[in-house]
Amino acid sequence: MSSSILRQPRAVWAVAFACVIAFMGIGLVDPILKEIAAQLDATPSQVSLLFTSYMAVMGVAMLVTGVVSSRIGAKRTLLLGLLLIIVFAGLAGASGSVGAIIGFRAGWGLGNALFIATALSTIVSAASGSLAQAIILFEAALGLGIASGPLIGGLLGNVSWRGPFFGVSVLMTIALLATAWFLPETPPAGRRTSLADPFRALAHPALLALALVAVCYNLGFFTLLAAGPFALPSLGIMQIGWVFFGWGLLLAITSVAVAPGLQRRWGTIPTMIACLGLFGLDLALLAWWAESEVAVATGIIAAGAVLGVINTLVTEAVMGVAPVERPVASAAYSFVRFTGGALGPYLALRLAEQQGVHAPFWFGAIAVTTGVVIALLGARTVHRALHGAPARHSTDEAAAELVGDTA
Incomplete structure (x- = not known):
């Protein structure tokens, strides 16, 4: 990685740190799923709704992130999202039933939507260097958050299943203070977006194709997260935390250190399709x-x-294919992938209850394979959008500084 990617304004590092904490929420509950089920007398499919409510609300809320940000500015949107995460993570930790935790995880998903969609566009806008470097910085924060989430969940979960929820609330308070202090005021800029804009963006075939691929990918992704702990019956909270820490660590390393090289060597679309096939x-x-x-x-x-x-x-x-504002493209894409993928954990663990431990993984494999088929069918359309549209030429040149020609 070139040293220039590390020379960023303090505001970028503040938002990136908050991203790490926000993404902890994805894997944080993995090590404690079995413990929550045992302590609160819940079935595996019931605790899977901790993922489903979180993602479903986050996906729907993505539709309003641009509307909110374009009216109150990026900084206030980020702070609002962080505040909601702090409140609902704390309430989840104080809950006495699995139903209450599911509801508070939904509120947590609303906060995550406001924060994450705005954070990506904020980092892209404020970071020095190329678009590709900014995205890699965002993906590094994502990877660190996903990697550390299960480990922190395991460490705090060893004390109590409530510990991870309270831990996120405390860490997010630190992130909120850092963002408030270091990120300059960002008044609303440009035109005000509407709720219809993300749906109009999905009229672009390349963006729609990528969003549908992401639905199938997320079905497999969250099936792995939800079903994995229940396929490890003899492992304790900390042991499951270490397994998913290893998973997240590899995710973080390959997203930053491996993806650019593969992209430069084989191109964006062939590499993406090959990796989807390997995941399936x-x-x-x-x-x-x-x-x-x-x-x-x-x-x-x-x-x-x-x-x-x-x-x-x-x-x-996604950032390169749609000829619309990046926050609108991000909102449209995230709405489809999170709402579509939200059903994955619940369906997977219902299958496990009815058909056995093998069934969730077969379900995930079929979903991801469907994504490979969609990616193959849409490959030409996505390639043209990435490399054929003059409006995206400057973006392609910026990305080429780090990752080279992706043709």
């Missing part, structure tokens, strides 16, 4: 050997290697 294969192998805890733990960790590459390439492609 990994899920199929997990399904085949689901009764071997060693195989399951190994397969979970190995999945991180391809997920990091997919995350980086899909995010950069």
Whole structure:
């Protein structure tokens, strides 16, 4: 990685730090899923709704992120999102029933939507260097957050299943203070967006194709997160935390250090399709050997290697294909992928209850394979949007500084 990517304004580092904490929320509950089910007398499919409510609300809320940001400015939107996460994470930790936690996780998802969608566009706008460097910085924060979430969840979960929720609330308070202090005021700029803008953006075939691929990918991604702990029955909270820490660490490393090289060598679309295929294969192998805890733990960790590459390439492609404002493109894409993928954890664990431990991973493998088919069918359209539109020429040149020609 070139040293220039590290020379960023303090505001960028403040938002990136907050991103790390925000993304902890994705894997934070993994190590404590079984403990919550045991302590609150809940079934696996019920605790899977901790993911489903979080993602469904986050996906729908993505539609309003641009509307809010264009009216009150990026900084106030970021702070509002952080405040909501602080409040709802704390309330989840204080809850006495799985239903209450599910509801408060939904509120947490609203805060995450306001924060994450605005954070990406803020980092892209404020960072020095190329578009690709800014996206890699964002993906590095994502990877660190995803990697550290299960580990912190395991450490605090060893004390109490409530600990991870309270821990996020405290860390987000620090992130809120850092963002308030270091990020300059960002008054509303440009035109005010409407709720209809993300839907209009999805009329662009390349953006729609990537969003549909991401739905299938997220079905597999969150199936892995939800079903993984229940396929490791003899492992304790901390052991599950270490398994998913290894997964997240590989995701972080490959998103920053491996994805650019593969993209430069093979191109964005071929690399993305190949990695999706490898992820689908990994899920199929997990399904085949689901009764071997060693195989399951190994397969979970190995999945991180391809997920990091997919995350980086899909995010950069979305930022490049749609001839609309980046916050609008991000909102449209995130709405489809999160709301579509929200059903994954619940369906997967219902299948586990009815069909056995193998079924969730077969479900994930089929979903990701469907994504590969959609990506193959839409490859020409996405390629033309990335490289054929004059309006995106300056963006392509900026990205080429780091990752080279992605043709």
